[in-house]
Amino acid sequence: MEAARRGQSEERYLLRLYIAGTTPRSNRAIVNIRKICEEHLKGRYELEVVDVMKNPSLAAGEQIIAAPTLVKKLPLPLRRFIGDLSETERILLGLDLRKQEDNP
């Protein structure tokens, strides 16, 4: 696990979270993803929050069809996660922060 981490340590993450207004779910989604980032990507991530209610056209370019949606723009490949992002393990896996064999 240490080796895996070290291998990834140089990679910068660019994440974009699409939310729909100030709903509790949007709120939770922001809290959850920032918690994950602070724990696993401290100092090497950028999290951008976009409110589709205020700016619908921004969503179109990313082929977003629901909010909240988190998009991992970098490192490639692109990944999308729907919902309040409370299933931490699944998100870590999807962000390539956990190898399959790391799972207990």
Added chain:
Amino acid sequence: MLLASNAELRVRLEEAEETLRAIRSGDVDALVVEGPAGSQIFTLQGVDAQSNQFRGEILAQISDAVVAVDNEERITYLNAAAERQYGVAASEVLGRCMRELWTSQWPQETDEVAARNALRETGYWRGENVHRKRNGERIHVESAVICLHDTAGEEIGFLATIRDITERKDVEERLRRAAEEAEAASQAKDDFLAALSHELRTPLTPVLMSAAAMELDPELPDAIREQLSMIRRNIQLEARLIDDLLDLTHITRRTLQIHQVVVDVHELLGHTEEIVRSEAVGHDRVVEFRLEARQYHVIADPTRLQQVFWNLIKNALKFSEDGGRVTVRTSNPSPHRFAVSVEDHGIGIAQEALGRIFSAFDQGELKGRHRFGGLGLGLAISKGIVDLHNGSLHVESEGRGRGATFTVELETTAPKRNRESPVQNLPARTMPLRLLIVEDHEPTLATMKRLLERSGYRVCSAATMSEALAVASATKCDVLISDLGLPDGSGLDLMREIHQRYGWPGIALTGYGMEEDIRRVTESGFGAHLVKPIDIAQLRATIERLLAATETPEEVPRFANGAQRTSGARSGNLGEKAADHLKPKKRSEKKSTGQ
């Protein structure tokens, strides 16, 4: 290559499936649909959506900042007011540690511990501290913090409502500073008045003493003695004006002290009558005394009470036409109530002016006030003194030109005559007394020395503390008479030294007349305290009384008290002495009140 794209395809499919599943299970808030008119947003109403929205709107409308954090103090919620207060956007700081929004600054470290303890033990804390924002700005806040629990009752963080009270604190601080400055200014004014009165009074002492002594000199022609009497009266008048200013300062600051004893008011009014007769010289006005009360003893400070009566009579005379009559009447309006009314038939008081007649610096109407002279402080001082006696002072007038009646009402007490002052029956002395007078004002010192020597005393004098101590070590004296402010020290220290070394009694001379001085004077060992300008007869009486007290030790407590009474004696006492001088015969007929 093929494998890789296969894997990618699988992930994409999974994502699509997941999206559908999320939408079906209500895990999303909104859908974005591409159409010919661009993107359209459809919000999805869940079961709780309405109540959530309602709550959200309330929190958004609240002007206080509302912030929720989890157990690791990561921000899980903040409302619009919190965004404004801390200059952040919710999306930037949600999930971040609370400390990134602000750091708390406590007046004391223990305050923070106390707050955390309260929160842990009671689930609630409310209080004030300072928040230092991310941009370095500090705001005073008042916070109410409660613990948050999940449905199982487990603590999941806390919710804080934070109100910015910086403005209020600033206003409070400004008010506090303004009050402090006002207090300091008022203190400075009082100190100035005290110092001014001292400076104004000091030069009066030698003049007054000389004039009073020469007035009594049978070798001088009557015409000159009359002139001297006029000089003395005018000096006393000036001293009284200075005293009024000091009294008013004490009354407004509530520092005027009264020394209450049982007073026979009829006897007191008898003395007042003497003063009136002597002062009303040159006025074609009659003061009639009708002492009709059956109960006429009250608990009061006789000097102060006399001052009130004198003020009221003086006022009545001032506002009477020539040939007018002023009636001083006593009565018992109800059992255990005693009243003194002073009635005149003079210019009267307009109805609208009755309410403010007792205010300082107000003589009813400003127009023509110069005609009547004076500072107009007498009524304000009288009212203050009567209030201190738990009595009442009120005025009636039927309007302009119809005269006025001022009435003082006090509670009566059982008569209890004070023992006569032993001044009256002093044993004849064989040896002349030796006095040590310490005074740095040369003319005052010279005059006192001359007058006291003429009265039969031997007098040693000194201008400084060191000189006085040198004289004391060489010559045995009977009484120390000292000014308080000496060039090389305080008269208080001198008294302590003299008292400790030789045990001589002492009389303090001061122009200050402040109550604090009087207390310090008695503490330092002075047996009596006289306010300048010093009347030589009064000084002589005090010397004799002091020696009588030291010769009969059991009398000492009474004389310590008597000394304070003397110190409080100012305008009233001066007036009484004036009467004494003018009518030496009358004095022997009348019984002394022991003043």
